Amino acid sequence: ELKVEQNPLFLSMQEGKNYTIYCNYSTTSDRLYWYRQDPGKSLESLFVLLSNGAVKQEGRLMASLDTKARLSTLHITAAVHDLSATYFCAVDIEEYGNKLVFGAGTILRVKS
């Protein structure tokens, strides 16, 4: 069974600081997604990582994928309050069809 683990599950950080969220998964995959969810809202797609070594950046967020280590990271640079949300990574692999298997999510709180 494919397992996706995120850590930390909760992150409280000061504005202006840097931090990294980690996403480990248990089976080989070359496709990983990062989503953002605000409280009571839908999931917003942040990044789609297509292959080993893929790196994508949008504003203060940068995501990377290492398929050999089965690890993706979401790096936050100089955090601002607006980044407060829950961040999910999700993986899909061929034997599971098209479904996404999500991590538990990381709740990020950026304090002013």
Added chain:
Amino acid sequence: DSGVTQTPKHLITATGQRVTLRCSPRSGDLSVYWYQQSLDQGLQFLIQYYNGEERAKGNILERFSAQQFPDLHSELNLSSLELGDSALYFCASSFTGERYNEQFFGPGTRLTVL
């Protein structure tokens, strides 16, 4: 706004009842997915349809069923509802349903079973 619409936004009902959740995919998308989000189980895949046909099944209870209609909208039917079915139900859509298609999520339907 992802372009995926879901109705209703909120639903409050009693145990033992039956409800229907509706989803319209983004224009041009052929595949629809249903996910359940709850505090104890997290985000879980329920079922996927592609162009009217069931494509993949996840942890969907026998009390739950779904279908995709010729106009590509989908309905998720939940019956004999239990307290534990209270959750946020998301619909997502993608173009072809193949592995390398990004899924776009609707706003969700919050179901409360009393």
